[in-house]
Structures are given as C-alpha cells and as structure tokens.
Amino acid sequence: ESEICVNGSTVITAEATGWNNADVNYNWNNGFQGSVYTFVPDSAAAYTFTVTASQATSGCEAVASITINVNEVPATPVVVVDNATICDGGQVTLTVTNPVAGATYTWYSNGTVISNANQATLTQSPVTVDGDATNYVYTVVAQLPNSGCVSEMSANTVVAVIPAPVAGVSVEGNTTV
Numbered sequence: 001e002s003e004i005c006v007n008g009s010t011v012i013t014a015e016a017t018g019w020n021n022a023d024v025n026y027n028w029n030n031g032f033q034g035s036v037y038t039f040v041p042d043s044a045a046a047y048t049f050t051v052t053a054s055q056a057t058s059g060c061e062a063v064a065s066i067t068i069n070v071n072e073v074p075a076t077p078v079v080v081v082d083n084a085t086i087c088d089g090g091q092v093t094l095t096v097t098n099p100v101a102g103a104t105y106t107w108y109s110n111g112t113v114i115s116n117a118n119q120a121t122l123t124q125s126p127v128t129v130d131g132d133a134t135n136y137v138y139t140v141v142a143q144l145p146n147s148g149c150v151s152e153m154s155a156n157t158v159v160a161v162i163p164a165p166v167a168g169v170s171v172e173g174n175t176t177v
Contacts, residue, residue, distance in 0.1 A: 002066065002067075002068050002069070003068070003069045003070075003071060003147065004039075004041070004068060004069075004070055004071070005070070005071050005072075005073050005148070005149035005150075006041055006042060006044055006070055006071070006072060006073045006149070007040065007041070007042065007073065008040070008041070008070075009038055009039060009040040010038075010039050010068060011036060011038050011039075012036070012038075012039055012049055012066060012068075013035060013036050013037075014026045014028075014035045014036075014037075014051040014053060014064065015035065016053045016055070016062065020055050020058060020060055021055075022055075023055065023056040023057060024054065024055055024056070025053070025054045025056060026051050026052070026053055026054075027054070028049060028050065028051050028052075029048075029049060029050040029051075030049065037049070039068060041068075043070070044070050044071055044072045045070055046067055046068070046069050046070070047067065047068045047069075047070060048066070048067045048068075049065060049066055049067075049068070050063060050064070051063070051064055051065070071144070071146075071147035071149050072144070072147075072149065073149045073150070073152075074142040074143070074149065074150070074151040075098050075100060075142070075151060076142075076151050076152040076153070076154060077096040077098065077099075077105070077120075077140045077141065077142050077151060077154040078096065078097045078098050078154065078155075079094050079095065079096055079097070079138065079140060079154050079155070079157045080094070080095050080097055080157075081093070081094050081095075081138075081157050081159060082094075082095075083159075084157075084158065084159055084160065085159070085160045085162060086126075086159065086160070086161055086162070087161070087162055087163075087164050088127055088128045088162065088163050088164045089125065089127065089164065090125065090161075091123060091124070091125045092123070092124055092125075092159050093122070093123045094107075094121070094122045094123075094124075094138055094140075094157055094159075095120065095121045095122075096120040096121070096140060096142070096154075099120040099142075100142050100144070100151075102144065102145065102146075103143060103144055103145075104118045104142070104143050104145060105117070105118050105119060105120055105140050105141070105142055105143075106118065106140065106141050106143065107139075107140045108138065108139045108140065109124070109126070109136055109137070109138055110137050111137075111139075122138070122140070124136075128161050128162070131163050132163065133160060133161065133162050134160075135158055135159070135160050135161075136158070136159045136161065137156045137157070137158055138156070138157045138158075138159065139153050139154050139155075139157070140153075140154045141153055141154070
C-alpha cells in the first residue's frame, strides 16, 4: 500500500519479470494501457489498481494489484487580524477562522518561517525597521500530522507598523522653585 494526498501524484509501474517477459502488454482496470501510470487523485479514498500483463506471442498472463490510500488535504486557512495597523511596540493577533482539528500550523512573516508558531492563533509584536513605517506580510499553512498532507498557503494578511511619535519636553526659565 502507498499513501498520497489529494491532488498529489504517484507513479505506478508494472514490470514483467522472468524468462517470458519480452513483448508484454499491460492493461489496467481503469482502461490505461502501458507499464507506467501516473495517478493524480482529486478526492480522498482507497484506490485499487489491477494490471494484467499479457505476453503477446504466448498469450500467458499475470495479474497484480496495488492499493493507494488518498488522504484529504486540510482546508486553506482563512486568517483574520485584530488590528491591521499598529504602533511600534504594539501587539497583533492573527487567527485562523477555519481551524482543522488536529492540524499543526506553520506561520510565515515576509516569507520566513516563524519558529515555534504552530497553533491556529499567532500573537506577535512586530517593530518598525530603521524607524520607518514597515509592512509585515503574514501567511500560514495547515498540516495534518498523520498523513503529512499540507493545505495551500493562506492569502496574505498585511500588518502595518507605524513609528511612534517622538515626544520631547523642555522647560523655559528657572527649574528651581
């Protein structure tokens, strides 16, 4: 048996061995003819493929089969942000609104993996770069630990970090009262 994810692919190869293995025709139960079949499933299920190998001159046949288990891919995460514009030093929380039971999440900030961020909620305190207004682009994928199937990447969630104003205080005159 073999396991893949929906929309993944696997190559199934039939091979005749032994002394009577020249000029062999391969006929699959799904109508495919040939020794190498690429399987790209669009739904989760257990698929069994049976191939009949027929030696052209003798007419001798052999039959073999294989089962491919196709696992669901988790839904693409949909993310909401509590505040898309924050001040430098502030905090932002991003939440997956369609969490998948048992999934682990991998969050990215500007394309880089955020270490130790594997839950459906992410809280961060992004800062400005060089004191300038800075945008952070967050994305996330969901992964099912048993099958290893991974969702598509979420849409970009942009958080703008605005520099805090610089406040100054001055005194005119005598500072001794």
